[in-house]
Amino acid sequence: xxxxxLPAWAAVSLVWAAPDSLYYEAxxxxxxxxxxxxxxxxxxxxxxxxxxxxxxxxxxEAAFSxxxxxxxxxxxxTYADATPVTTDPEVFALIDHALAYSxxxxxxxxxxVGRLMKAWGFFRGQGRYPSREELLEARKKTGWAYVTxxxxxxxxxxxxxxxxxxxxxxxxxxxxxxxxxxxxxxGVEAALIGTGQSSYYAVxxxxxxxxxxxxxxxPFDHAQTLSTxxxxxxxxxxxxxxxxxxxxxxKQYCHIMxxxxxxxxxxxxxxxxxxxxxxDSDALATSVFVLGIDAGATLLDxxxxxxxxxxxxxxxxxxxxxxxxxxxxAEGIQ
Amino acid sequence: xKRRDFIKAATAGAAGVGASMIGLEAVxxxxxxxxxxxxxxxxxxxxxxxxxGQSLMRRMLRVPGxxxxxxxxxxxxxxxxxxxxxxxxTPVFDDYRRMLDEAADLDAVLVATPPGLHAAHMTAxxxxxxxxxxxxxxxFTLDDCDAIVAAAQWSGKxxxxxHQYRYAPWYREALERIKEGxxxxxxxxxxxxxRNYNWRRPLPDPTxxxxxxxxxxxxxxxGLLAELGSHHIDIANWVFDEIPESVMGSxxxxxxxxxxxxxxxxxxxxxxPGGGTFVFSSLIGNHLVGYQIxxxxxxxxxxxxxxxxxxxxxxxxxxxxxxxxxxxxxVNTSASLSTEGDMPYRGPGLDIQTSEADADPNxxxxxxxxxxxxxNKRPYADEIIGWNSAVPVALGNMAIRSTSxxxxxxxxxxxxxxxxxxx
Numbered sequence: 001x002x003x004x005x006l007p008a009w010a011a012v013s014l015v016w017a018a019p020d021s022l023y024y025e026a027x028x029x030x031x032x033x034x035x036x037x038x039x040x041x042x043x044x045x046x047x048x049x050x051x052x053x054x055x056x057x058x059x060x061e062a063a064f065s066x067x068x069x070x071x072x073x074x075x076x077x078t079y080a081d082a083t084p085v086t087t088d089p090e091v092f093a094l095i096d097h098a099l100a101y102s103x104x105x106x107x108x109x110x111x112x113v114g115r116l117m118k119a120w121g122f123f124r125g126q127g128r129y130p131s132r133e134e135l136l137e138a139r140k141k142t143g144w145a146y147v148t149x150x151x152x153x154x155x156x157x158x159x160x161x162x163x164x165x166x167x168x169x170x171x172x173x174x175x176x177x178x179x180x181x182x183x184x185x186x187g188v189e190a191a192l193i194g195t196g197q198s199s200y201y202a203v204x205x206x207x208x209x210x211x212x213x214x215x216x217x218x219p220f221d222h223a224q225t226l227s228t229x230x231x232x233x234x235x236x237x238x239x240x241x242x243x244x245x246x247x248x249x250x251k252q253y254c255h256i257m258x259x260x261x262x263x264x265x266x267x268x269x270x271x272x273x274x275x276x277x278x279x280d281s282d283a284l285a286t287s288v289f290v291l292g293i294d295a296g297a298t299l300l301d302x303x304x305x306x307x308x309x310x311x312x313x314x315x316x317x318x319x320x321x322x323x324x325x326x327x328x329x330a331e332g333i334q
Numbered sequence: 335x336k337r338r339d340f341i342k343a344a345t346a347g348a349a350g351v352g353a354s355m356i357g358l359e360a361v362x363x364x365x366x367x368x369x370x371x372x373x374x375x376x377x378x379x380x381x382x383x384x385x386x387g388q389s390l391m392r393r394m395l396r397v398p399g400x401x402x403x404x405x406x407x408x409x410x411x412x413x414x415x416x417x418x419x420x421x422x423x424t425p426v427f428d429d430y431r432r433m434l435d436e437a438a439d440l441d442a443v444l445v446a447t448p449p450g451l452h453a454a455h456m457t458a459x460x461x462x463x464x465x466x467x468x469x470x471x472x473x474f475t476l477d478d479c480d481a482i483v484a485a486a487q488w489s490g491k492x493x494x495x496x497h498q499y500r501y502a503p504w505y506r507e508a509l510e511r512i513k514e515g516x517x518x519x520x521x522x523x524x525x526x527x528x529r530n531y532n533w534r535r536p537l538p539d540p541t542x543x544x545x546x547x548x549x550x551x552x553x554x555x556x557g558l559l560a561e562l563g564s565h566h567i568d569i570a571n572w573v574f575d576e577i578p579e580s581v582m583g584s585x586x587x588x589x590x591x592x593x594x595x596x597x598x599x600x601x602x603x604x605x606x607p608g609g610g611t612f613v614f615s616s617l618i619g620n621h622l623v624g625y626q627i628x629x630x631x632x633x634x635x636x637x638x639x640x641x642x643x644x645x646x647x648x649x650x651x652x653x654x655x656x657x658x659x660x661x662x663x664x665v666n667t668s669a670s671l672s673t674e675g676d677m678p679y680r681g682p683g684l685d686i687q688t689s690e691a692d693a694d695p696n697x698x699x700x701x702x703x704x705x706x707x708x709x710n711k712r713p714y715a716d717e718i719i720g721w722n723s724a725v726p727v728a729l730g731n732m733a734i735r736s737t738s739x740x741x742x743x744x745x746x747x748x749x750x751x752x753x754x755x756x757x
Binding site for chain 2: 045052070071072093
C-alpha cells in the first residue's frame with residue numbers, strides 16, 4: 001500500500017460549497033482498502049450508492065480473487081492445465097486484456113507471475129531470497145505465452161502444468177472502473193474511487209474544481225509532494241519498490257518481479273501512470289516499472305491519453321523522469 | 335437418485351449430475367469424455383436480467399455449450415447490462431410473451447423477476463414447452479405455488495428452483511452425516527440472516543422507487559422471510575425431511591422508517607410434524623451474527639455458513655470411566671459458583687472437509703440444471719422443493735402480519751410431504 005499517495009483535498013473538502021454533499025466510505029476488499037468519495041444529495045442516497053459500489057467490488061473479487069477457492073479464476077487455475085475451461089465473457093475479456101499487455105511488453109507484464117512471487121516470499125509475506133531450485137521450479141511454472149485463449153469457444157487453456165493466473169496487477173484497476181461505470185449509470189457526476197491508495201479513478205470533478213486533486217508523494221519522503229494531479233474522468237496508478245521489499249547484504253529486493261529474468265526489478269523506485277481508465281493505468285504502472293524509461297516511453301506512446309512520472313534509483317542518484325507528465329513537478333525533491 | 339449416490343457422483347466427478355456440477359468440462363473430459371455436439375447447445379432466454387438474473391447469467395455462461403439467446407425486461411438499462419454480460423447483440427424484448435413467441439431457438443428460460451411475477455413468467459415458459467430455472471421464492475401466493483407445480487408437471491419440462499445451497503458440497507456433506515445420525519436426533523434448527531444494510535437500491539431517477547426498490551413494498555415483495563429466509567426454510571425441510579405444520583411470527587419496521595412497508599426485521603417459528611422446530615431471525619440493522627444455520631441434535635450441532643461448516647459434539651453423559659483414585663483423594667469443595675458450564679462454547683469445531691469444497695454453489699446449481707436438460711433427468715431442487723419452501727414463506731408472512739399462529743392444514747390441502755427431496 002502506498003502510504004503517501006493521499007487525496008490532497010481531504011482536509012479542505014468543507015470549503016467547497018455545492019448543492020450535493022461529499023460522502024466517504026472505505027471498506028476492506030481485494031486484500032486492501034477500497035475507498036469511495038462521492039457527491040450525493042443526502043446521506044440516504046449516498047448510502048444506497050455506497051452499498052451498490054461495494055457490492056460491485058465484491059462481485060468482481062468473487063470472480064477474480066485467487067485467495068478465494070470458489071472464484072472463477074481459481075476454477076480456471078484448477079482445471080485449465082488438463083482441459084480448456086469455458087468461462088464467461090467478462091472473465092475471458094480481462095484475461096485477454098492482460099495477455100495483450102504481455103504481448104505488447106514482451107512479457108514484462110505477466111499474469112502468470114504468481115509462482116515467482118511465491119518463490120520470493122511475497123505471497124502473504126515480506127519476501128526472502130529463494131534457493132536456486134525454488135527459482136528454477138517457479139520459472140518452470142511461469143509464462144504468459146503458455147496461456148491459450150479460444151475466443152470462439154471462450155475457453156482458457158494452459159500449455160504447461162502448474163501455471164497459475166493472478167490478475168492482481170490489473171484487476172483492482174478493473175474493479176475501480178466498474179464501480180465508476182455503475183456510479184455514472186446511477187447519475188453520479190463527481191466521485192473518486194481508490195484501492196489502497198495505489199490506484200484512483202475520478203468521475204467528473206468536485207463542483208467548481210478542475211479535478212480531484214491527488215498528490216504523488218516523493219518516494220524517499222512521503223511527507224513531500226512530487227506532483228499534484230487534478231484528475232478528471234481519468235485514472236492514476238502508482239507502483240513503488242517500497243510497498244513490499246526485503247534487504248539482504250545491503251541490497252534491496254522489491255516485490256515487483258521482472259518475469260523475463262525471474263528476479264525483482266532493480267533500479268526503479270516509483271512509477272505513476274495516468275490513463276483513461278484504471279485497468280490500464282494499473283497495468284501500465286507495473287509494465288513501465290519493469291520495462292524502465294525507454295521501453296516504458298515506447299509503450300506509453302502507443303496508448304492515447306497516457307503519461308507517467310518515474311523515479312529511478314538508487315536514492316543517492318535518484319532521478320525524476322517525466323513521460324508526458326501534465327502537471328508541475330517539484331524540483332530538488334527526493 | 336439417492337442422496338448418498340448423489341454425493342458419490344459429485345465427489346467422483348463421475349456420471350450424471352456430478353460430472354458437470356463440479357468441474358464442468360474439465361472433470362467431464364478427464365474422467366468421462368463426453369462430446370457435446372453443436373446440436374446440444376442449450377439456448378436460454380432470460381426474463382428479468384436484474385442483479386440476481388445477471389449473477390446467474392454469468393454462471394450459465396461458464397457452462398460449456400450454453401448460450402443466452404434472448405433477454406426480456408421492462409426496464410431498458412437491464413437489457414443493455416444483459417448484453418454486456420453476453421458480449422453479443424442478444425435479441426431483447428420488453429414483453430415476456432413476445433420473447434416466448436418470437437425467440438424460436440430457446441430451450442430454457444431463467445426467471446429472475448420480482449416474486450409476484452413468477453407465476454405468470456414461469457407458467458408461460460413451461461406452457462411454451464421450455465425448461466425453467468426459477469429464482470426463489472417459487473410463488474408469491476399459495477395459488478401461484480400450485481399453478482407453477484401444475485404447469486411444470488403438465489408440461490413435461492424440467493423446473494429447477496434457485497435453492498443453490500442444495501448443491502453446496504459442504505451442505506450435502508453435512509446433511510449426509512446428519513442423516514447417518516452423527517449428531518443424534520435433530521430437534522431444533524436456528525437460522526439467522528442478519529445484515530447491516532437498508533436493502534435500498536440507488537435510483538437513477540426518484541420516480542423509479544417502486545420499480546427498483548420493489549423489495550421494500552408488500553405488494554411486490556414477500557420480505558426478508560422470502561428473500562433470505564426461504565433458503566433456511568429449505569434447509570430445515572431437508573434436515574427434518576418434511577415441511578412445517580404451523581408457524582408463528584413477528585416483525586416490524588424498526589431500523590428504517592423511510593416509507594417502506596416491508597419489515598426490516600422478522601422472526602418466525604416453524605413447527606414440524608415430527609416435533610422439530612425451526613426458528614428464523616432476520617434483521618438488517620445489525621450485522622453481528624451474519625448468516626448462520628445451527629442444526630441442534632441430541633448428540634451435537636452442525637453450524638453452516640455461506641462458505642463452510644463445522645460439527646460440534648455434546649459432552650458424554652453418565653460417564654462411567656471414573657478414575658479409581660477418586661475414592662482416595664476425594665473431591666474438592668469451594669464456596670464459589672462456577673459460571674463456566676453456562677458460557678457459550680468458543681472452541682473450534684470439526685470443519686467439514688469435502689473434496690470439492692472450492693466449488694461455487696451457484697455454478698453447481700446451474701450446471702446441474704443443464705445436465706438435467708441434456709440427460710433428461712429430474713432436477714434435484716425441483717418444483718416440489720420450491721413449493722415446500724415457498725408455501726411456508728407465504729404462511730409465515732400471514733402469521734407475521736396477523737400476529738397469529740397459522741396451522742398449515744387450514745390453508746393448504748395437499749402439502750408435498752413425501753416427495754421431491756432428491757431421495
